[in-house]
Amino acid sequence: MKVELEELIDKLSSGHKISDLLPKAILIAKKLNQKELIKWLKLELHGYFSTNPEMTDKDEVPQYRTVAGIYYDKFGNPLILNDPKYSFINETRLRNSISEIEALGKESTGFIQIINYDASYLLKQYFNIEIQCFKFPVAALKNILDRVRMETLERMLSLEIAASSQNTPKSKKAFIGNLNALIIENRLKEALELAEHETQDDSKLEKEVILQKARLNELERQERLGTAKPEEIEIQKIKIRAAILELGDHLSK
CATH class of the missing domain: 1.10.1200 (Non-ribosomal Peptide Synthetase Peptidyl Carrier Protein; Chain A)
Structure with a gap:
């Protein structure tokens, strides 16, 4: 187990694709019966969707998955909200799996365009505004990937500390x-x-x-x-x- 932890920590520190390393982290967490860690790793690996068995009504998409951008209508006009109390509307939390986020970052340059059906419904219902898509800078994806990498590293290091203390x-x-x-x-x-x-x-x-x-x-x-x-x-x-x-x-x- 110690060797497996050391190898994973080394790969996490060396820039390997995080999507390739999460399954190994899950295997280690299972061997050490780390249920909370397993749940978080599976949510990151498969996405924060209702189709993921780990996602329950009590779970939320983490704040570090927030990206700031702008909504556009079908004519390409941006939704500009100058009132600070509505600033949250120009943000969304990405539910995508880590591999999807990696792929988006690799294939796109500049800005990424997505459709947010939940936001579309809410903006129509409460503001009578029809929007077509949400655009945000591709650089925001790197922030998410870095955060997941660092969080996984921190948790693996904690497991290594606990394992070394026992022997x-x-x-x-x-x-x-x-x-x-x-x-x-x-x-x-x-x-x-x-x-x-x-x-x-x-x-x-x-x-x-x-x-x-x-x-x-x-x-x-x-x-x-x-x-x-x-x-x-x-x-x-x-x-x-x-x-x-x-x-x-x-x-x-």
């Missing part, structure tokens, strides 16, 4: 417990300082700690200067978290 010798449990707590709280500098203290008798592991500290410092510099996108920085930080976990695994033996 830790008693003499190392306090160290691993403190290290995992720092990782979960995203206090990566402190986690690396703790790991560095434990690697003083192992030059190879000590070099790895120094490397990760340098990577973290560079990310923080980019964050301050705004020279990298927030989602790219977050993915790199998740990679550092995975590296610290691997260090902790070596140090716990």
